[in-house]
Amino acid sequence: MAEQTAPRATTNRSTTPGSDTFKDYISSGWAERPETLPEAREQAPFAADRRARLSALHTGRRLVVPAGQAKVRSNDCDFPFRAHSAFSHLTGWGSDTVPGSVLVLEPSGDGHEATLYFRASAGRDSDEFYANPEIGEFWIGPRPTLAQVGADLGLATRDLADLEAVVAGADGDTLVVRDADAELTRRLDEVTASEPASVVAERAERGDDLARDLSELRLVKDAYEVAQMRRAVDATGRGFDDVVADLDEIVAHERGERLVEGTFNRRARADGNTVGYDTIAASGDHACVLHWTRNDGVVAPGDLILVDAGIELESLYTADITRTLPVSGRFTDVQRLVYEAVLEAADAAFAVVRPGIAFREVHATAMRVIAERTAEWGFLPGTAAESLEPDAQWHRRYMVHGTSHHLGIDVHDCAAARRDLYLDGLLEPGMVFTIEPGLYFQSDDLTVPEEFRGVGVRIEDDVLVTADGAENLSVGIPRTTAEVEAWLARR
Template identity: 60%
Template sequence: MSTGENDTIADETVEPPVENSSTNRKQPFPQGFLDTISTGWAERPDTLPAPRAQATYAERRRAAVSAAFPGKRLVIPAGSLKQRSNDTDYVFRAHSAFAHLTGWGSDAEPDSVLVFEPTHDGHDVTLYFRERADRTTTEFYADATVGEFWIGPRPSLAGVAADLQVATAHLHEFAAVDGELVLEEDESLTRFVSELRLIKDDFEIGEMRRAVEITARGFDDIIRELPAAVAHARGERVVEGVFHRRAREDGNGEGYDTIAASGPHACYLHWTRNDGTVVPGDLILVDAGVEADSLYTADITRTLPVSGTFTDVQRRVYETVREAADAAFAAAKVGVRFRDVHAAAMAVIAERTAEWGLLPVSAEEALDADKGGQHRRYMVHGTSHHLGIDVHDCAQARREMYYDGILTPGMVFTIEPGLYFQIDDLTVPAELRGIGVRIEDDILMTEDGPVNLSADIPRTADEVEAWMARLQR
């Protein structure tokens, strides 16, 4: 942030700052400024917005929470700004449960609190947040954290009430009742709101589709800019930056740190340093997802041959991963256990790695639940996770509702098998070392079976090569 000489909270006093004090960056305001800063401003328009599309859905979610906790007072905080360094903060992102129950997305206000007050027939629900400050207050010009002179206009209570269709009140009113805003997490509430997101409503599904569509454009951008990545000493950063531009232009940003892992880096599952070269002849694994302004995110992985074509060995590994992904997709049916999707993918991984002579046991032995697992050396992660307003959504759900849960229409989850042969793994032939492949798609379960929301992003080796050739003409 750079706003000239005075870019921190300013004192109202005309006295100079105390030498060697912790406030030595605060600059005094002259009396003329103090006498005139509150005058000469146009009236703010008071037109109320129409309710946003998500408001009706959020109201239904709140009703479900209210019904599940009769007579209990519930407090769901948005969270606060988190310090990055000294007087700079990370970009604010509201807690997922708060965003889900209010409908507030990327425009949510820090320190807001959603409160369910029990009544004889349910709950009165109020959203407390810091109301915009009158321009006669010092906060307007002197507080760099919340002052509108610094961060721009803040929403009004009436405007948010109309927008989100929920009662609003100033945060001070909540603080006056509750004292300090220190809230203990309620395990049962946390679990319930997490499990509430297991089944997506129509609004959520629409946002997921939109996030996937933008992400697809981001992958197109990456392919077009691969020559620039090859030419740069830190080409992985070029790939990351290209995707970031699309995510910020068409969405709120990325839903998680982009993985742009080229060559041997593709074997590190959460490689986010992205400081390596992009070398012709290698593969680059890109795991990236755009987060929409509603905070719903895609999560997609494609593995691309930097030169535009796969070598025979790379193609063999790639098509094996695709075979595993297709097997998992075929296993995803209404009424099937969620973990059976993973089992279908792992059966392929075990069969192929045994066939290639990489396992000390047979595929059948490797798949033994108690004594097996030898194939997991080359794919240690799970095949699927729920997806939505969190990239790993519904993570606080009970095991019997998540891993052992039953696939139900409205669920959205990933299918993302992989094979990773690390550069120094002596259990595999030299030709495999340094090859990492993952293919990840976002799946919507419907009454008629699974729908691949990201199916328009090329998946087969032949399709990927044709895709790259078309975009790099």
């Protein structure tokens, strides 16, 4: 087998012996490895059904769905690899995906034949396994064989080297998920660059259609996905329990927000793959910064701390939950007033969820409560009804974000779906999304009384649409003022 050199190997500091004597010695004396084939994983039939639905939308077109490559963090150190969501959704391969893998759906009759191309395990007659720090077994562990992955995922498999024939045969009917693997996309574009401009433009448009269709396939979750969402929410609940249990230590540290992040991340690695997104641990007026992820502040008694966090499972499905806690254990009068207004908005939004309503109605319902409460407190230059008019929206000063987004294998799932199926779409059983209203009064906002300034509250739950209504998957994580105060008192 030809020598395999790591593209980013640091040859100036390498001490790996290169003599034939050493190569012969390190290649010998290894026990045989029996090739045990696993049973197909639970999600394999669900992934096959997803591929069939995608196939029906793109008859006669070759579809290329890459897992993507590892991304550089600094120099020769990479971020932990995570496969592209569309690839995992269509293959069932999650956190154990081999980087650089590619799923190809080749037209066949009225459908497609699916083949998974990946870099299979190298033999000990290669120097890859000891001399290549990017992919060698001594460095990152062994890779599975073609037969093992084929049995595991219920897919035909081929070595990644065979993908060259697919690239060489690309034409106007070859579509690729363009944001998954920049280098593979560039190579496919080069092969077809000589085609007429109209063909190139049409292929680009079809590529957008492919990304759209892959997002829209995930709008309604199948039974496997719903079960994964339940597990992710349960694990996330345990992460919040850990934060509450560690609160005294967190308060005592000069960067207590970092301890919140670390405590939650420990649970994410213990019970899942990792966090689904950067944890927000926002204490005091940091809670008014919607995506506060620096997490370098104190957690002070008397303040609220807003924790927005979710655990991603090995399948890559993630929860997304927010709880706002009074650090001292009890809400002040102002904190309680704001918190209960947000909770009222969340409960009102949940109450309207059922099949057949427009997704945007969830947000509109929450906003009616936010407008009514901020008007009642005298914060608006007019009435709640006036503020709800499209050309006013004064209440949105205190909540500029949306109330809901779809959730699943991405924290903001189905992002490329068409507006008329997402924001303007009708709810269907099996949809999973967040309900997350909030109120944020910046520390220098002169439109509110001083005692409100620096108070930020968000309550976020993960909701499943059922046949006749909805289920709050995260309702078991304390959310009312009484539940939260009792939760903190038990630590």
